[in-house]
Amino acid sequence: xxxxxxxxxxxxxxxxxxRDEIIIKTKEEGITKWICAGYDIxxxxxxxxIAEKYxxxxxxxxxxxxxxxxxxEEIEGMIKDIEQLIQNDKNNRIVAIGEIGLDYYWNKENKxxxxxxxxxxxxxxxxxxxxxxxxxxxxxxxxxxILKNNNVNKRGIFHCxxxxxxxxKEALKMDYYISFAGPITFxxxxxxxxxxxxxxxxxxLIETDSPYLSPExxxxxxxxxxxxxxxxxxxxxxxxxxxxxxAKQTYKNALEVFNKISKK
Ligand code: NI
Numbered sequence: 169x170x171x172x173x174x175x176x177x178x179x180x181x182x183x184x185x186x187r188d189e190i191i192i193k194t195k196e197e198g199i200t201k202w203i204c205a206g207y208d209i210x211x212x213x214x215x216x217x218i219a220e221k222y223x224x225x226x227x228x229x230x231x232x233x234x235x236x237x238x239x240x241e242e243i244e245g246m247i248k249d250i251e252q253l254i255q256n257d258k259n260n261r262i263v264a265i266g267e268i269g270l271d272y273y274w275n276k277e278n279k280x281x282x283x284x285x286x287x288x289x290x291x292x293x294x295x296x297x298x299x300x301x302x303x304x305x306x307x308x309x310x311x312x313x314i315l316k317n318n319n320v321n322k323r324g325i326f327h328c329x330x331x332x333x334x335x336x337k338e339a340l341k342m343d344y345y346i347s348f349a350g351p352i353t354f355x356x357x358x359x360x361x362x363x364x365x366x367x368x369x370x371x372x373l374i375e376t377d378s379p380y381l382s383p384e385x386x387x388x389x390x391x392x393x394x395x396x397x398x399x400x401x402x403x404x405x406x407x408x409x410x411x412x413x414x415a416k417q418t419y420k421n422a423l424e425v426f427n428k429i430s431k432k
Contacts, residue, residue, distance in 0.1 A: 173202035175375035266301025
């Protein structure tokens with residue numbers, strides 16, 4: 169069985185001690201490919217470095233809503249830095265712009281800056297013909313509105329998709345992909361089954377968001393991409409299909425949406 173973890177942060181400092189060791193173990197235990205996501209300039213640079221070293225890891229680069237600049241005038245410079253990474257990426261390791269989006273849970277005071285840099289990064293994705301990976305938290309309506317008014321040519325993925333009916337409905341209407349993570353396995357995620365059932369299998373991706381959000385039955389400890397299997401198992405259980413079907417289709421979906429990844 170092959171698994172594709174569509175979102176992780178092996179660039180996080182929690183992996184500084186044993187990054188290479190964990191990457192090798194992850195690969196050996198059947199995780200065939202995965203994405204390492206940046207969230208600011210430095211983490212994006214590191215994600216490219218990791219993807220350069222390991223051909224089965226791909227990088228996504230971007231400025232997350234929690235890492236936006238303080239002043240709106242500083243946005244342009246940040247966008248240039250991200251674009252520079254793409255222009256230097258001779259080996260096609262950067263497969264999407266992300267994670268980008270809106271987060272009003274952590275910060276309500278700078279909505280305008282969050283929205284502006286989100287839109288600018290959509291333009292960047294369109295310029296390079298790659299999809300976007302969206303982080304949205306307590307900002308459902310604004311996120312949908314921005315996506316409706318700013319068409320993303322290669323569409324994108326709702327990473328660690330909030331278990332929110334309205335958001336999922338709109339995302340599917342726009343033909344976006346829904347990426348499920350550890351929270352669907354949590355005992356207190358009351359509507360997880362209902363939300364997973366709403367999404368057709370050909371629109372589902374699976375992810376860990378490691379080192380965060382470790383799924384049940386290993387909640388609370390450092391997460392890594394091997395645990396994407398628990399997320400896949402939960403989807404299989406909710407949809408009453410086999411784990412193989414989930415692994416196979418989510419793998420195929422990932423290769424479809426990340427259009428730059430070689431299908432080999
Ligand atoms: Ni993330």
